[in-house]
Amino acid sequence: MLPEALLALLQYDDLEFISRTIAEGYLSGHHPSVRKGVGTDFNQYKVYQQGDEASKIDWKLFARSDKYFVREAERESERAIHFILDCSASMSFVPDGEAALSKLAYGQYLTGVLAYLAQKQGDPFSLTLMSDSGLERIATGSGRSHWYRLLNCLQQKEGQGSFPDSHWQKHLNSLVSKACMVVFISDGYQKNTEIADCLSQLKHQKNDVLFFNLHSQQEQDFDFNGVVQFEDLETGELKKVSVKTAKPIFLQAQQAWFKDIASLCDQRAINLQRLYVDEDFSHAISQFLQQRLRHGR
Template structure:
């Protein structure tokens, strides 16, 4: 199976940490220390070695002094549940002419897989929700390598089709995504329904972050001569002279992005932009990057 995470994005994973911005809610989910023991950064106690413990966790210096095996334990952060809501509507199939090998959906796949890798490293639970072709498909949240493989299979099978599902089809999100969970929306945000569901989840005390995935052509409008633009979801077409339309398009597109960012900020949603011709780690660093290696 092809690796979903490009090498440059994988190299950035040690600098990323998934953690909510809001204070922890009741129930033990959030960025706070729990009394659970395991692997972590802050030493808690020693305990006697038991069959099945990893050998790398044995304190060999203590063994040399006592001739007994002891395992180091640490207090760890309470586990988080991460949900990845991926837009798989038809517009996500768009790519740049200069980079036809990477569509918006390809970028969303890579970003989702990178977040899954970080969640797996942290020992967190993670689930996948795919919105497209008028339906919502779910991989319920769980943890571990098998869960990663289930999510990867679902991501590999994705095709950009149709539009966002109706509200009734989105009901499983409300049943599965609990208060205090972290949800990351990955999409172009051109569907009002997608932005609205992110706002509603944030209002219901879900921790919501957002990455808008755009093409370089939308950023630069590099077209020349007569050009036909087609809405892949609605089917409408516009034939125009690219040179005369360029300044107006760029102004309107910038205004739309500014309005979207303000709308999401008002809802308490952390937001970043991903251009598919730029390094994919940039939006993840903005949302989840550490201030320094080993620090928060």
């Protein structure tokens, strides 16, 4: 279940406010994880010498040591970050429970939060929304105004159809620059192997890929009772099943899928992170920031 503080925040139903509040809340509690600067990471200090920029003096460190230290930039580079959000109909699934989020809504908030962190760091970023109706894209840009454009695109999208086939995936590959950081957000639902193929293609372009695989605890445990009529959100097919009979079959198939996708990601050096839409965003943010630091090296 989502934490009470997050549930209260979600009542505002404002993507900009919620994304910014979550991101700033995380930073205020984990400030050592993120360094200030436009595309710059600071993790070294040197003693201040005449000629050094006074603006780079770390006054907090001075207060503790009574010595002047200057932050020394280890590297300065633009880290292009490409966000890809699966907007197929299966992402519209909402688990039972009060004020529960659909996978798509969770993915929209998560993208908004991570893009806010990217713009705060001065990193260029872009967005692609994927469904069988095609690709919707916000080209690479940076800054607060670009973040607003990304949010506007996100909040207008609803889940529909299935995940794109190979035709659209080839188009995606032409849009994503090589050797960038890719954040791929999806529930992993596929008719055949389209999700796996997409991940493989993204990695083939020498991109640094972080795959946030969205689930709900209800799905994980197949937490249903009696006889239930399920609907395939992507095809509309209805099927009535006995939970008692179907549960072991479903759980076995689910574990097989988890094993296969984990094996693929391990072989391709893709960072696979399973997220639950019943939980807050702290783990996802932490993984994103760690991946960003590794990507810059």
